[in-house]
Amino acid sequence: MTNALDVVSLRAGYGAINVLWDVSLTAETGKTTVIVGPNGAGKTTLLRAIMGLVPVTAGDIRVNGQSRKGAKTWDTVADGVVMIPEGRMIFPDMSVEDNLMMGAFPRACRAGWKRNKAMVFDFFPRLAERRDQIAGTLSGGEAQMLAIGRGLMEQPRVCLIDEPSLGLAPVVVDEIFRILGQLRADGMTIILVEQNTSRALKIADHVHLMQSGKVVLSERGDAVDLDRLHALYFAHDAA
């Protein structure tokens, strides 16, 4: 079976500054792949490169076996690869409902937007209560729920999620991970970037550790020894 995502010897960065150095990793269809790593390791850059938001200088990105190198972001989205970005990036001047409708912007998602909205409101009843509120006035937790909900409106086949628990209260983190667990159980292909390693490992089928623009460890989720992972994780800081 082809993988949902193959990243092959990828190099990417910001103009003169190269960030990713021959990154290779795979994500299996229907599985949850977790990418961990310290600040500045290049996790966000990797997701941005997959989405075509950062130029790729070498290597390849394949989605369901098809090369997406150099593809435009909107075409990638239309093919069902969705990114829920770090820092949420909701549209602060729009209502909660309009934000969700933006998620349904890809042509294939428009017809089913009402059904998908009902599903999102089932996941996050808080959003239903606040549907007419201007998104810029939501709390951090609510804004993250909106970002996830907006991503789900795009009917992802492959869903890239960048640090959804960042800066949130423990109860909200619980709720977010409960939803992620549910999406995983429903068979969605998830690529999750997280700093909260112990939480992320609980839902991981596969784990990659990134450091300084490289993948330094790839293991099955159930084979990962948390102590060893943490030792490797912090080895970078000591070096």
Add this chain to the structure above:
Amino acid sequence: MIELTLQALFSGLLAGGYYATVAVGLALVFGAMRVINLAHGELVLLAAYIAYAAESRYGINPVMAIPIALVVVASASAIVYALLSRIEHDREINSLILTFGIGIIMTNGILTIWAADIHSTTNPWFQDSLVIADTLFAMNAEVAFFIGGLALMAGVYWWLNHSWQGRAVRALTSNRNAAMLMGVNPRQTEILSFMIAALLATFAGVAIYTGKTVFPSLGHVLTVKAFIITVLAGMGSIHGVLIGAIMIGVIESLTVTYLSASLQELAGMLLFLVVLFVSPSGLFGGRRALAR
């Protein structure tokens, strides 16, 4: 006395309506592209001259000339967009230089083709006066284009809030990368906003040709006025533009009535400075909202 004031307010309201039609186009393009099109007033003027050419040469009613003018103005807008989208670095400053240059070229083109004379419609209906409630006077053209302009702006407002593409314009205004992650192709959305600006410019141009007079240097005046109104409103707020335009129109008209016509431009400018002094982000520019 009271009648004089009411008349001044009424005339100001009508003028504000057409100022708004000009300014909303500028604000829309700014919202989608973060570019101030300094040739926008010249596009309005181009529409006015197309209406003039159609009427003087072929006897076409200016209202019937709107579709013809629209084709010309939309084509010119498409060229402006094509040139703008080739800018790769420092888009803010380079787009100002580029569009300023395009404006000068257009003004001189108009001057070459149609000479420096002042023109207005020769169709008497437009300039016939309409009396409302026995006291308020206006020309047919002013009232007709005021109502038409409001309807057009209401349509744009609805489009921004309730259509897929309109929401995409607002998303692009708010966060370009996030909009792309929703599947928005910025180029498509930008072209669309340029075309809607062209529609508004065409309408405003024909309104000026029928209700006022046109001459080659007017484009520049219109650009400046639209720019002031857009900043006054708080860049990108559509209903702010309407209110700001009416404020400018009313202030100008009160100045003409009670002080002197020569102070008209000064009064609008003073209002602009006072508002910016009190609220630097404009009347409604708190969060750069488009249409909210």
